[in-house]
Amino acid sequence: MYEILDHINSPEDLRKLSKEQLIKLCEEVRSFIVECCAVNPGHVGSSLGAVELIVALHYIYNTPSDKIVFDVGHQAYAHKILTGRKELFRKNRTLEGISGFPKRDESPYDAFGAGHSSTSISAALGFAEAARMLGKKDRSVAIIGDGALTGGLAWEGLNNAGSSKADILIILNDNNISIDKNIGGVHDYLLSVTTHPFYNRVKNKVWNSLGDGKARDWVQKRVIDTKSNLVRGSGGALFESLGLRYFGPIDGNDLEQLIYTLERLRNLRGPRLLHIHTRKGAGYPPAEANPTVWHAPGRYNPVTGERVKTEYPADRYQDVFGQTLVDLAHRDSRVVGVTPAMASGSSMNLLEKAVPERFFDVGIEEEHAVTFSAGLAAAGMKPYCNIYSSFSQRAYDCIIHDVALQNLPVVFCFDRAGLVGEDGPTHHGCFDLAAYRSIPGTMISAPRNEVELRQLMYTGLSLAGGPLIIRYPRGIGEGVAWKDVPFQALPIGKGEKLLEGEDVAILGLGPVVNRALEAARLFQAESGKAPAVYDVRFLKPLDQEILEEAAHFKAIITVEDGTLKGGLYGAVSEYFAPRKDAPLIKGVGIPDRFIAQDTQKGQRAACGMDTESLLELLKEMMKNL
Numbered sequence: 001m002y003e004i005l006d007h008i009n010s011p012e013d014l015r016k017l018s019k020e021q022l023i024k025l026c027e028e029v030r031s032f033i034v035e036c037c038a039v040n041p042g043h044v045g046s047s048l049g050a051v052e053l054i055v056a057l058h059y060i061y062n063t064p065s066d067k068i069v070f071d072v073g074h075q076a077y078a079h080k081i082l083t084g085r086k087e088l089f090r091k092n093r094t095l096e097g098i099s100g101f102p103k104r105d106e107s108p109y110d111a112f113g114a115g116h117s118s119t120s121i122s123a124a125l126g127f128a129e130a131a132r133m134l135g136k137k138d139r140s141v142a143i144i145g146d147g148a149l150t151g152g153l154a155w156e157g158l159n160n161a162g163s164s165k166a167d168i169l170i171i172l173n174d175n176n177i178s179i180d181k182n183i184g185g186v187h188d189y190l191l192s193v194t195t196h197p198f199y200n201r202v203k204n205k206v207w208n209s210l211g212d213g214k215a216r217d218w219v220q221k222r223v224i225d226t227k228s229n230l231v232r233g234s235g236g237a238l239f240e241s242l243g244l245r246y247f248g249p250i251d252g253n254d255l256e257q258l259i260y261t262l263e264r265l266r267n268l269r270g271p272r273l274l275h276i277h278t279r280k281g282a283g284y285p286p287a288e289a290n291p292t293v294w295h296a297p298g299r300y301n302p303v304t305g306e307r308v309k310t311e312y313p314a315d316r317y318q319d320v321f322g323q324t325l326v327d328l329a330h331r332d333s334r335v336v337g338v339t340p341a342m343a344s345g346s347s348m349n350l351l352e353k354a355v356p357e358r359f360f361d362v363g364i365e366e367e368h369a370v371t372f373s374a375g376l377a378a379a380g381m382k383p384y385c386n387i388y389s390s391f392s393q394r395a396y397d398c399i400i401h402d403v404a405l406q407n408l409p410v411v412f413c414f415d416r417a418g419l420v421g422e423d424g425p426t427h428h429g430c431f432d433l434a435a436y437r438s439i440p441g442t443m444i445s446a447p448r449n450e451v452e453l454r455q456l457m458y459t460g461l462s463l464a465g466g467p468l469i470i471r472y473p474r475g476i477g478e479g480v481a482w483k484d485v486p487f488q489a490l491p492i493g494k495g496e497k498l499l500e501g502e503d504v505a506i507l508g509l510g511p512v513v514n515r516a517l518e519a520a521r522l523f524q525a526e527s528g529k530a531p532a533v534y535d536v537r538f539l540k541p542l543d544q545e546i547l548e549e550a551a552h553f554k555a556i557i558t559v560e561d562g563t564l565k566g567g568l569y570g571a572v573s574e575y576f577a578p579r580k581d582a583p584l585i586k587g588v589g590i591p592d593r594f595i596a597q598d599t600q601k602g603q604r605a606a607c608g609m610d611t612e613s614l615l616e617l618l619k620e621m622m623k624n625l
Contacts, residue, residue: 002028010084011058011109022059023255026051029078030283036090037077038302041422042100045281045294046145047077049175049253053276054078056258057141060266066139067111067127071120071148073101074295075173083109093422095598101426115426116391117364118151120144121158121170128166139266140167146174147341150363161271162243169265170244170273173252175280175291239273248275253282292344314479317472318415320450322347323483324457325384326354331487332461334382338362340369346386346415366391370398370410377408382461389414389429389471396435403467404439410467411460417446417471418510418561419590419604424597430590432471433509434566437540441466443492444539446510446561450482452537458487471510473561475600478514493541497549501532503625504618505550505583508559509536509568512609516559519614523622531557531618539568547575554625555584557617561609564589586621588614 004021005028008014017025030051037044055078057068063083070076080098081089085107091097102110112123124142131138148154149172161168236246247265250257258276265272280294281287286305287294299308329335329351336358343349343361352359362369366387373383387395392414403410417429436442443466447453453472460468498517501524508516513535524530532553534546550556556576560568569587576582588608595603604610608617 002032004028005032005081005086008082008086011063011082014055014058014082017059019256019259022055022259026055026255027283029055029081032081032086032089033077034284034302036092037297038300040090040092040094041296041298042077042092043074043296044284045287045291045297046074046175048284048287049278049280049282050075050143050173051078051283052253052255052258053143053171053173053278054082056255056262057143058082059259060262061139061141064108064111067124067141068109069112069120069124069127069140069142070102070114071142071144071154072117073114075143075145076102076114079109080107083107093424093597095596095602097597099424099597100422101424113426115423116394117148118144118154118157120148121154121161121168122156124168124170125157125161125164125166128168129164132166139169142168142170143173144170146172146176147364150341150365152365152367158239158242158244162239165270167269168271170271172248172273172275173278174249174275175278236275239275243271245270245272246275247272249277250274252276252278312476314476315450315482316347316476317450317453317474318345318347319350320453320477320482321386321413321415321457321472322350324454325351327487328382328384328457328461329355329358332382334380335461336360336376336381336383338369338373338376338383338385340364340366340387340391342386342388342391342415345388346413348386366395367398370395370412371402373410374398374402374406374408377403377410378406382409382411384411384413384457384460386413386415388427389417389432390420390427392429392432393435399436399442399467400439404441407441407465408467409460409463409465411457411463412467412469413457414469414471416474418473418512419595419600419607420474421600421603422597425594428590428595429471429473430563430595432469433539433560433562433568434570436469437566437571439467442540443468444471445469445537446471446539448478448508448511448513448535448537449480450477451480451485452490453477454482454485455488455490459489459492462489473511473600478511490537493538493543495534495536495538495543495546497532497534497546499530499533501530503529503553504531504555504557504621505553506531506533506557506559507536507546507550507568507572508533509539510561512559512561512604515609515611516557516614518611519618522611522615523618527622531622536568539571542571542575547572551576551579551583553583555586555621557614557621558585558587558589559609559614560587560589561604562589563592565592586617588617 004025088098093100101115104113120142124140128140239246280291337348337351338360339348341364373385376383420427456470506516517533520531520533558569558572564587
């Protein structure tokens with residue numbers, strides 16, 4: 001039981017509390033997050049650090065009329081709990097519960113959906129300009145972290161916001177550096193002055209009286225330089241040079257200071273930026289001590305913080321990638337690794353430890369990661385660029401323009417391809433097969449197990465030109481021994497027959513072909529005959545020998561962990577479209593809709609990609625034939 005939180009069903013209830021009760025509420029929200037995430041894992045550290053900020057925002061702003069736009073959404077758990085979803089939060093990131101990210105159709109308080117980074121400023125600016133044009137007095141607030149600020153989209157938004165004169169407040173939630181207590185007194189005084197209504201009225205009159213000429217430019221430059229020098233390390237000059245009024249930095253875990261500051265900033269006009277410092281994992285010692293691990297720690301003991309050790313029945317694909325990259329780097333001095341802030345998630349941190357001078361974490365900058373890799377390749381290096389499949393979509397033009405068009409041998413390793421589980425539709429790697437298949441000169445492959453991933457990476461080492469995409473899923477592999485398997489290049493565009501059969505040919509791509517093989521063998525055990533099963537291995541170029549062999553069957557089933565439209569099913573259908581005597585073609589994959597959060601197993605079953613569903617499909621097709 002929670003003394004205050006149990007009585008909060010909306011921000012209206014929160015606004016009735018005293019300052020002392022609000023402080024207590026922050027403690028209870030933090031405890032509730034720790035309690036729930038201990039048994040139902042989620043993003044803990046970021047949300048714990050933003051509790052005071054979210055309480056203060058809902059206390060000062062008239063949400064949902066006033067819009068709070070989150071970046072990514074990792075820090076939004078307190079927001080969900082305080083906006084009528086407290087009990088649903090116990091099933092956060094599950095099929096029966098709520099999304100782990102802000103979602104517009106989930107609550108009117110979720111002004112804008114998020115899952116990828118660097119979007120908040122642009123979206124909040126859209127809300128602000130719409131309010132102006134519609135004659136509304138709604139306020140617009142964007143919350144962005146220091147990590148997300150590295151994304152190019154964030155700077156595009158800042159640049160436009162600064163020149164727009166829109167009524168927007170941008171909160172830079174910086175959780176890397178703590179407040180410098182040595183200048184606290186001077187800093188508090190400067191903040192008090194710069195947010196005071198009288199000061200801002202006078203300042204606005206001075207600016208307006210100076211007009212838009214050289215005199216104003218000269219005075220503004222002197223003021224900006226002075227502010228930047230007085231507030232050591234604030235970075236205010238950079239933001240003010242973009243046209244934003246800069247305030248801060250302040251302690252983002254000090255509720256009273258946040259409320260005091262936001263009350264004053266709410267009544268100002270124009271584009272403003274408030275710089276706050278928060279502690280990732282604030283209020284929970286285990287998370288504060290190791291913020292990287294506690295970003296998404298899995299299950300843990302909420303009292304002691306001891307994490308529940310996960311035993312994997314097989315190696316994870318990401319670890320196979322990481323170790324193979326190290327092995328390739330030791331073999332060839334031209335091998336380099338590039339990742340946009342996914343070093344630990346992709347296991348490229350193994351390369352960082354082994355060969356640090358050939359490891360590049362470029363921050364949350366997918367476009368830069370691709371074009372930087374293109375430059376490395378053009379200079380004769382062998383770049384392996386690892387991007388989560390869903391995030392690669394942001395660099396689509398760069399893959400076309402900077403890599404494929406120039407025929408550069410960049411190896412793209414798309415981790416988290418296909419259905420990813422609890423993170424849901426913002427993170428599914430559903431669209432890569434369809435998106436990249438249309439790009440000339442691009443090779444697209446998907447290993448069915450750990451050994452094939454290793455061999456495909458080795459194959460990429462010898463490419464003379466054109467990008468090679470290797471996509472593989474989140475999670476564990478098939479349990480195939482791979483560490484001592486000698487490297488062997490695989491022929492481009494060649495697949496493999498896994499099972500002889502009749503009547504039906506199954507063409508699979510990626511690990512899902514193993515489920516098809518299991519279903520085929522179960523059917524064979526029951527009926528005495530089997531369908532043929534092929535691992536096509538490459539979506540582009542497709543193995544035409546396999547296709548011509550499949551042409552002699554009565555029916556073809558394509559199986560892929562990607563969208564049916566435009567993927568393997570689309571490619572095979574296109575190949576047989578001109579033929580009058582083409583076999584019946586049935587596709588199994590991700591349908592034309594966004595798949596909700598659930599376990600990977602549940603999502604794959606819902607899409608018919610599990611062994612049981614494929615077996616039932618086989619029985620039905622064989623019966624109808």
